[in-house]
Amino acid sequence: DAKTTQPTSMDCAEGRAANLPCNHSTISGNEYVYWYRQIHSQGPQYIIHGLKNNETNEMASLIITEDRKSSTLILPHATLRDTAVYYCIVRGRSSNTGKLIFGQGTTLQVKP
């Protein structure tokens, strides 16, 4: 599975869009990009995933560059409840173990 690189921490003003970047320059063609978040010791929460195309759901949007070497998670209108650690994970669709490798993630602090 490809390695990911994320900033350690970011701040965002409440009500503004939060844009969380992720670099995955060694991603291969059959690997998905997943985003999860963890709010203070709670279970990780699935946010969104994508393969090649940009994706949007009720929580967020995922923008994947054309060369797939990086992506950005967008929370369109951040609230205080979005304060969490956000994990960008890259994994092949046919992973033998199903294991998700959680790195250090980005700590997003949403401020009033």
Add this chain to the structure above:
Amino acid sequence: DADVTQTPRNRITKTGKRIMLECSQTKGHDRMYWYRQDPGLGLRLIYYSFDVKDINKGEISDGYSVSRQAQAKFSLSLESAIPNQTALYFCATSRQGDLADTQYFGPGTRLTVL
């Protein structure tokens, strides 16, 4: 995710005791996983099961065992608990037919071994 439940939510035990953590899911998923998380670290896979008759070791299975009693239930046991097994334990599930194998996590069990 309320569809994945874990019991107990918190447990304090002593070294040498046998402990069982339980996970139940109502999502109808085939695949189930046990992870542990240590402070400031990411999650590490302990065991996983792709169906009732399938049990596989993850990266840190020593000192742990599991039982898949039914499609909806996956239990993790610590045969003889030791202090370095103090951690947050998470159960997760995913659906066999999901090409992306998206995983959904339970709320976690905080285990302290004294």
